[in-house]
Each structure stands twice: as structure tokens, then as C-alpha cells.
Amino acid sequence: MAKIDRRILKTQEALKKAVIELMAEKNFDDITIQDLSDRANVSRGTIYLHYMDKYDLLDKLIESHINELRxxxxxxxxxxxxxxxxxxxxxxxxNYSFFSMMLASKGAPYFRNRFLDFLIEEFRHEVDVTKGKNQGLNEDVIVRFIASAYVGVVEWWFTNEKPVPHHVLAEQLGTxxxxxL
Structure with a gap:
């Protein structure tokens, strides 16, 4: 794998940070390339060297977090x-600023769907409908139920500004x- 220039990484991080900050201030659809350029302190041309448009930037940011979770x-x-x-x-x-923006605001419903799809994929490996308490139940129903509940609890946690410490949330979700499952 080729080594990526640190300047490229620094620029991409500045742009990712800029989009999160701007989404805290206004709807994603209202953010312009010029807004991103000004906030990240890079030229518009530099943005287009790295991303096709603001949607590509957001998609790459989401994908990086999904991959990290994977x-x-x-x-x-x-x-x-x-x-x-x-x-x-x-x-x-x-990564509170990213997830709170993606889950606790209306700014990026696309992320919620990607997060849910990711959880469905992960929980599918945990469900066994051949024995135990889930025997005879539809696997898709169980997986969607668990994944939707998980997303809902995480949304609640961010929307309410972390009303319980993360370790308490982990213990209760894990239980x-x-x-x-």
C-alpha cells in the first residue's frame, strides 16, 4: 500500500472537520463549497482535488466511520x-461531534440508514433461529428489531447529550x- 502524503491527510481532515462544524450551524443542503473552503482554509480547487462535491466529502466521512466500526x-x-x-x-x-451531528440532527438522515444497514449486517452473524428463545422466529425480523433498537438507543444517547456515561450505556446495551440474541 502506498504511503499517503501527510499534507493530503491534513487537508482531508480539515475538510472533514469543516463539514461537521458547518452542519452544526446549518442544514447540509445549505452548505456551499465556498463555505467549506473558507472554514477549512483551503482553495475551492483543493476541495475538488480530493472530492467530487460536498456529497462525496460527506459520503467519504461516513464511510470512514463505518469502516472503523467494522x-x-x-x-x-x-x-x-x-x-x-x-x-x-x-x-x-x-467521535462525539460527528455522531451527534449525524444521529441527533436532521442534517444527515442518510447516515442513520447506513448505520442501520451496517448493524443489520453485523447482528445477522449473532442470530440463531434454530434453537433457544429465537427458535422458529424469522431471522430478518429479529435482526432488524435488534439493529433498530440499537440505533434508537444510540440516537437517544446523543440527542440527550449523553445522559449516562458511555460505560453504563455499554453495560446496559450489552446486557x-x-x-x-
């Missing part, structure tokens, strides 16, 4: 649900997952 899932594969969820909630808290 890697966290892989690293937590041999853990119980509480320990695995603790890793997630630490990541969510560390609920253990009871239902």
Missing part, C-alpha cells in the same frame, strides 16, 4: 456483548443484546 466489530468478535459494546461506546464518545 474493524472494531472484528476485533471484538471473541468478546461478550458488554465488552464489545464498551469498545463501540468509547469510539462513539471519542440487552445478551438477553435477545
Amino acid at each position: 474493524e472494531l466489530c472484528a476485533s471484538a468478535a471473541d468478546m461478550d456483548f458488554i465488552s464489545g459494546t464498551l469498545i463501540w461506546t468509547e469510539y462513539l464518545e471519542k 440487552l443484546l445478551e438477553r435477545n
Whole structure:
């Protein structure tokens, strides 16, 4: 894999930070390339060197977080649900500005759907409808139920500005997952 120039990474990080900050101030549809350029202190041309448009920038930002969450899932594969969820909630808290903007605002409903699809994909590996309490139930219904509940709780956590510490959220979500999967 080729090494990426630090200047490129710095520019991309500045643009990602700029879009999050601007989304805190106004609707994503109202953000212009000039707004991004001014906030990130780069030229408009520089933005187009890295991204096709503001939607591509947002998509790449979302994709980077989804990929990071996917890697966290892989690293937590041999853990119980509480320990695995603790890793997630630490990541969510560390990236609070991004996730609160994506989940607690109307600015990016696209992210919510991507997050839900990602969770459905991950929880599908955990469901067993051949035995136990889920025996005979439809796998798609169970997976969608669990993933939707998870997204809903995470949205609640961000919308209410983290009313419980991330470790308490992890413990309770993990316990609920253990009871239902």
C-alpha cells in the first residue's frame, strides 16, 4: 500500500472537520463549497482535488466511520456483548461531534440508514433461529428489531447529550443484546 502524503491527510481532515462544524450551524443542503473552503482554509480547487462535491466529502466521512466500526466489530468478535459494546461506546464518545451531528440532527438522515444497514449486517452473524428463545422466529425480523433498537438507543444517547456515561450505556446495551440474541 502506498504511503499517503501527510499534507493530503491534513487537508482531508480539515475538510472533514469543516463539514461537521458547518452542519452544526446549518442544514447540509445549505452548505456551499465556498463555505467549506473558507472554514477549512483551503482553495475551492483543493476541495475538488480530493472530492467530487460536498456529497462525496460527506459520503467519504461516513464511510470512514463505518469502516472503523467494522474493524472494531472484528476485533471484538471473541468478546461478550458488554465488552464489545464498551469498545463501540468509547469510539462513539471519542467521535462525539460527528455522531451527534449525524444521529441527533436532521442534517444527515442518510447516515442513520447506513448505520442501520451496517448493524443489520453485523447482528445477522449473532442470530440463531434454530434453537433457544429465537427458535422458529424469522431471522430478518429479529435482526432488524435488534439493529433498530440499537440505533434508537444510540440516537437517544446523543440527542440527550449523553445522559449516562458511555460505560453504563455499554453495560446496559450489552446486557440487552445478551438477553435477545
